[in-house]
Amino acid sequence: MFLNSNDWLQIIFRLTLAMLVGCLIGFDRQKGGRPAGMRTFMLVSLGSALVVMIPLQAEGDSPFATTNALSRTIQGVTTGVGFLGAGLILQQSGKSGVPKVRGLTTAASVWLAAALGAAIGCGLWQMGFVGAVLTLITLSGTKQVRKITKVRTGARSRDRSNDAERVE
Numbered sequence: 001m002f003l004n005s006n007d008w009l010q011i012i013f014r015l016t017l018a019m020l021v022g023c024l025i026g027f028d029r030q031k032g033g034r035p036a037g038m039r040t041f042m043l044v045s046l047g048s049a050l051v052v053m054i055p056l057q058a059e060g061d062s063p064f065a066t067t068n069a070l071s072r073t074i075q076g077v078t079t080g081v082g083f084l085g086a087g088l089i090l091q092q093s094g095k096s097g098v099p100k101v102r103g104l105t106t107a108a109s110v111w112l113a114a115a116l117g118a119a120i121g122c123g124l125w126q127m128g129f130v131g132a133v134l135t136l137i138t139l140s141g142t143k144q145v146r147k148i149t150k151v152r153t154g155a156r157s158r159d160r161s162n163d164a165e166r167v168e
Contacts, residue, residue, distance in 0.1 A: 007057075014121055017120050018049035018117040018128070022043070022045025022113045022116075023042045028140060029041065034103075034106045035088055035103060036110055044084070045113045045114065045116060045117030047077075047117070048081070048113075048115070049121030051118075077114055077118055078115070081111050081114035088106050090103050105139070116132055
């Protein structure tokens with residue numbers, strides 16, 4: 001099957017935008033020193049867009065077959081990237097014996113980058129763009145709110161309360 005020039009432009013636009021969205025999210029994670037950075041996020045988002053575009057570009061006899069294939073493809077991408085994200089999650093025991101779980105936000109961000117790439121790959125670039133903006137607001141905005149309100153969560157707050165008890 002040969003593609004016309006409009007198809008090529010759409011393919012280039014979708015894949016480039018998916019990669020850019022992954023880059024933006026990855027940059028945010030990389031500047032915070034997280035285990036997955038720009039390249040990882042770019043590849044996950046680009047790969048997701050590419051994989052979901054395959055059933056869209058493949059010729060099928062019935063529209064139902066293409067929709068069914070697309071649905072299964074998106075499901076496979078979601079599951080596969082979930083395993084990748086699981087590899088980013090670490091559990092360590094702290095000094096106080098309380099387990100610390102690290103990498104949850106990065107794992108969720110990788111999974112979300114795949115979803116954004118899949119949306120863009122399906123031609124839903126507006127949804128992908130809005131999702132990327134909301135993701136960046138969530139990742140950077142919650143840090144600012146936490147700094148302003150001095151809210152501590154999880155094991156960090158327990159560790160600090162234990163430190164305060166020891167001092168008194």
